[in-house]
Amino acid sequence: MKTNILKNKFYLGLSALSVLLLLLAWTYVSISGGGLIPTPFETFKRFIELLYKPVANGTIFIHLLVSLKRVIIAFLIASFAGIFLGVMLGWNKRFNAFFGPIFEILRPIPPIAWIPLVILWFGIGETPKVVIVFIGSFVPIVLNTFSGIKMIDSLLISAGKVLGANERQLLWDVAMPASLPAILAGMKTALGSGWMCVLAAEMVVAKQGVGFLIVRGMESGDSSLIIVCMIVIGLVSALITFSLTKFERKMCPWQTR
Amino acid sequence: MQTRKYDITNIILSVCGLATFFLIWHLSISLGLISERTMAKPGEVVSTFIAKLSEVQPDGDTIQNHFLTSFQLSLYGFIAAIVIGTPLGLLMGWYKAIEYFANPIFEIVRPIPPIAWIPIIILLLGIGMPAKAFIIFVSAFVPCVINSYVGVKLTNPVLINVAKTFGASNWHIFKTICIPSAIPMVFAGFRISLGAAWSTLVAAELLASTSGLGYMIQMGRTLIRPDIIIVGMLTIGFTGALMAFVLNRFESKIAPWRAKK
Amino acid sequence: MADKIRIKNLCKTFVEKSGETKVLDNISLDVKENEFLVLLGPGQCGKTVLLNILAGLDTPTSGTINYIKGNENGKEDIKEMKMGEIGMVFQKYALFPWKTVIENVEMSQKLKGIDKEQRRKSARNYIKLVGLENFEDSYPKQLSGGMKQRVGIARAYASESDILLMDEPFGALDAQTRYQMGEEILKMWRKDKRTVIFVTNNIEEAIYLGDRIILLSGCPATVKAEYIPKLERPRDYMALEFLQLRKEIADNTDLAL
Numbered sequence: 030m031k032t033n034i035l036k037n038k039f040y041l042g043l044s045a046l047s048v049l050l051l052l053l054a055w056t057y058v059s060i061s062g063g064g065l066i067p068t069p070f071e072t073f074k075r076f077i078e079l080l081y082k083p084v085a086n087g088t089i090f091i092h093l094l095v096s097l098k099r100v101i102i103a104f105l106i107a108s109f110a111g112i113f114l115g116v117m118l119g120w121n122k123r124f125n126a127f128f129g130p131i132f133e134i135l136r137p138i139p140p141i142a143w144i145p146l147v148i149l150w151f152g153i154g155e156t157p158k159v160v161i162v163f164i165g166s167f168v169p170i171v172l173n174t175f176s177g178i179k180m181i182d183s184l185l186i187s188a189g190k191v192l193g194a195n196e197r198q199l200l201w202d203v204a205m206p207a208s209l210p211a212i213l214a215g216m217k218t219a220l221g222s223g224w225m226c227v228l229a230a231e232m233v234v235a236k237q238g239v240g241f242l243i244v245r246g247m248e249s250g251d252s253s254l255i256i257v258c259m260i261v262i263g264l265v266s267a268l269i270t271f272s273l274t275k276f277e278r279k280m281c282p283w284q285t286r
Numbered sequence: 287m288q289t290r291k292y293d294i295t296n297i298i299l300s301v302c303g304l305a306t307f308f309l310i311w312h313l314s315i316s317l318g319l320i321s322e323r324t325m326a327k328p329g330e331v332v333s334t335f336i337a338k339l340s341e342v343q344p345d346g347d348t349i350q351n352h353f354l355t356s357f358q359l360s361l362y363g364f365i366a367a368i369v370i371g372t373p374l375g376l377l378m379g380w381y382k383a384i385e386y387f388a389n390p391i392f393e394i395v396r397p398i399p400p401i402a403w404i405p406i407i408i409l410l411l412g413i414g415m416p417a418k419a420f421i422i423f424v425s426a427f428v429p430c431v432i433n434s435y436v437g438v439k440l441t442n443p444v445l446i447n448v449a450k451t452f453g454a455s456n457w458h459i460f461k462t463i464c465i466p467s468a469i470p471m472v473f474a475g476f477r478i479s480l481g482a483a484w485s486t487l488v489a490a491e492l493l494a495s496t497s498g499l500g501y502m503i504q505m506g507r508t509l510i511r512p513d514i515i516i517v518g519m520l521t522i523g524f525t526g527a528l529m530a531f532v533l534n535r536f537e538s539k540i541a542p543w544r545a546k547k
Numbered sequence: 548m549a550d551k552i553r554i555k556n557l558c559k560t561f562v563e564k565s566g567e568t569k570v571l572d573n574i575s576l577d578v579k580e581n582e583f584l585v586l587l588g589p590g591q592c593g594k595t596v597l598l599n600i601l602a603g604l605d606t607p608t609s610g611t612i613n614y615i616k617g618n619e620n621g622k623e624d625i626k627e628m629k630m631g632e633i634g635m636v637f638q639k640y641a642l643f644p645w646k647t648v649i650e651n652v653e654m655s656q657k658l659k660g661i662d663k664e665q666r667r668k669s670a671r672n673y674i675k676l677v678g679l680e681n682f683e684d685s686y687p688k689q690l691s692g693g694m695k696q697r698v699g700i701a702r703a704y705a706s707e708s709d710i711l712l713m714d715e716p717f718g719a720l721d722a723q724t725r726y727q728m729g730e731e732i733l734k735m736w737r738k739d740k741r742t743v744i745f746v747t748n749n750i751e752e753a754i755y756l757g758d759r760i761i762l763l764s765g766c767p768a769t770v771k772a773e774y775i776p777k778l779e780r781p782r783d784y785m786a787l788e789f790l791q792l793r794k795e796i797a798d799n800t801d802l803a804l
Contacts, residue, residue: 040386047387051394065410126299131307137530138523139485141401142500144492145507146515149324188641191602192655192706193631202658206645225399229489232401233504244493247405255406259398266397283645283686 067253075253076260084254085245087237089261096231096238097265099155100223103162107223108216111167115174115212120200132171140165140222141229148234158230158238165226166219173215177208210281217273224266326513331520334513345505345514347497353521356487356498359415363422364483371430371479372472378431379438379468380460392431400425400486404493413494418487425486426479433475437468466541473537480533484526499525550615550623551710551742552578552601557610559596570596572767574610579759580709581740583733587753587796588763594746597768598712601744602635603628614710631655634703634741638715640695642687648698649674649683655706673701676735693724700732704739713745717752729755733780750796754789755782762800772799 052069059066067075079089087095118125118132143164144157151157181204189203231240239258246254278284308328314320315327326334338349345352378385403424411417441464449459491500499518506514559571570593578584588594599605601612617624634655642651649670650657656666674683677697687695696716703711716732717725729752736743747753753760760774774796778788 040382043383043386044390048390048394051391122296123299126296127303130300130304134304135523137527138519139481139488139526141485141489141492142503142519142522145503146512146519149507149510149512149515182641184637184639184641185643187599187604188635188637188643190604190630191633191635192702193629193658195658198658202654203643206643209645221399225401228399229401229492232404232489233492243402243405247409250409252406252409255409259402259406262402263394263398266399270397281645283688 065252067256072253072256072260076257079254079257084242085237089239089242089257092237092239092242093261093265096227096240099158099238100162100220100227103159103227104166104216104220104223106159107163107166107170107219111170111215111219112174112212115171115215116178116200116205118171119175119178119208120204136168136172140168140226144230144233147230153234158227158235161230162223162226166223169218169222170212170215173218174208174212177211177215178204180211181207210277210284213273213277213280217270217277220269220273221266224262224269228262323510324512326516330513331516335517335520338514338517344509344511345502347502349502349517349521352497352499352502352518353525356491356500356522357525359418359498360422360483360487363419363487364426364480366419366423367426367430367479367483368476371427372434372475375431375434375472375475376438376460376465376468378435380464385435389435392428396428396432400428400482401489404486404490408490408494413496418490418495421490422483422487426483429475429478429482430472431475433471433478434468437471437475438464440471441467469537469541473533473541476533477530480529481526484522484529488522549580550577551580551582552744553613553615554578554601555611555613557597557600557612558608559593559600559605560608569767571600571607572769574763574768574770576761576770578742578744581742583736583743583745583756583758585753585757585760586744586746586763587750587760587800588746588748588768589765589800590748592763592766593768594748594763595714598635598714598744598746601710602633602712603630631658631706632708632710634706634708634711636696636699636703636711636713636716638718640687640692640699640719642695642698642702644687647684647686648679648690651687651698652701652705654702669707670701670705673705674698676704676739677701678731691724692720693728696720696728697731700735704735704741708741710742711744713743715746715748718747725749725752730781732756750793750800751784754778754792754796755784760796762796764800772796 055066056068059068059071076089081088083091085092114128114132118129140161144161147157147160147164151160185203185207186199189199194202227238228240228243231238232244235241239262243255243258243262246252246258312327312329315322315325335349340348342348347355374388378388400421404421407417407421407424411420438460445463445467446459449463454462487498488500488503491498492504495501495504499522503515503518503522506512506518554574554576557571557574558569561568561570574597586594586597596605600607613625614628615623616626643654646654649667652673653666653670656669671683674680677700679694679697679701682690682694687698690698696719699716700713703713717728720728733756745756747756754774754776757774757776760776761770762772762774763769764771774792776782776788776792778786778792782789
């Protein structure tokens, strides 16, 4: 028992050491690099400053809200459209035969590669960003919903039929809940991908948003701005994953892990 | 008999679906529903593609050269990520000391999307080849490590116990039990890595570059040449799909026991 | 006792790319009202297919099945069975994992559009019948194999059909639970009599449960023999008659003991 506790302390110490070393290495690089990169402390100071001092007509919080708004609007539309298309592709063989190949042609194109065309179509306002995020989150939702429906245990379908479910009830009361975990997993991937897409779209052309801010940092050689943005972006990603995992648990209480 | 009939109906439907798709695409432009300035007809896309095989204008290079630039870069970055990331992940999964040392760093780095690395790396390394190779390396590295790590962690403990009863050494168990059973996860990681590498490269080329497929579509936007953009997009998509396909074939070679019927 | 189901010359052949497989060959048998009929046969023969056809999940290649719904003045009322009018218990439970015990049990009535209060009341009754009063709000995942199958039985009962099909319902349980469930199912059946068709590959289970045992041959399945155990219930596995019948059946089949 005692050696176990000692061992655990040793391992925790290792973890602390690694984070400490990371910070030390960062500090070392920034000092020896002659100010090309800010030290961790300078970065923190810059972060606090960005909270109240606006850059390009907005504090970092405003830029973050702008980006999140774009993601959320597009994500909601993509969820409805994606679940609908995924269910139809998985449920109806004829529908799948007709629309499947079209989807298969467009699917491998990374959402980021859509950026130039979408900008050409919709200009530089809010719409192109929302469209890019939509493309980025639509595909994983469709794919996961589709495979969720396809992978349903056929026994459950049989059970539903025997219990007297008609085609509509079979879809709504059996197939949909059975594939809910897969759909939610798809939504989780989609939101992560959407977050990446909004950054990419804002990096290419925007006047506001975190992606715009980070490129602003690059263009003006402001490395502390870049690093603060990276940290904020990472925190939001982690928060997205965390909250959607919570949401998954809440929606699927039968899935004890 | 019945199944055969279904198959034929489905094939006909698929052909009809594609035909409808291209027809709507074509008609919406030729009838003027969509401006020719923002969208090219399917036929124009094909002819632009053929022309770009030999024509360097207006974006500075032929499509093969753009393709090769991008393809080589992503392959270098991807292979470097595999070679370094996979062993690291596997070792992290088996040796607790390495796990506790390396894991916190990955937990910090993991949530940052690869494209968020682009500005700082460009700032530090410029817009040349090394910067891009490094960006791709970063984007492909993290999934490689994480999946290899999880793959070892998920090894069925019964298999490890069986090996222990045979008197296998710690290293031997790792080598003969954990690594093979982690292969599916490792390859899933490769697939994620490859996708991330490829799309991050496109992003990097969109932002700062003088060649490559991402640069080509960005130039297409600047010059308002939708045909060039679409040719570039389709090439990017097709290459991505092809690389994923090759990777899958490779996996079924390496892990034939997982081959699906 | 009056006939409940009349099966005549039933054949089933599966056509696949690799060729044709005949699984049911000219099966004819009558099922009496409220009897506990056991279909006994080796593993891979068409017992499940036969049940699926009876449940309407599959169609026969040839032959007829008549369900006799009533008997007025010596004139039989023969009707088509619709889905939802026959209860079925599956070997692998086929419970809906996203539904609690009570939601699983009330499923068939919910699909029929019966209002919540009424179907809950009836579901509680059947849950009580199978002895799971304290687990109404548990998810299937939280239950043991035996308990899961009790839910499966309650769900089949709750469809209020007078015919219950049971496809090796205890096949996935351990030996101890299997004996116990055998006892239990007879208790339930005595309390609430229905026409039961029970499929098994276990000779002892067949003798312990059946009013009548139909012995099926291997692939393709044909009716080989019929046994009527003349034993008082609860039957004693060690009684001389039990063992004699067991030997008689064993000698007549390729089933391993």
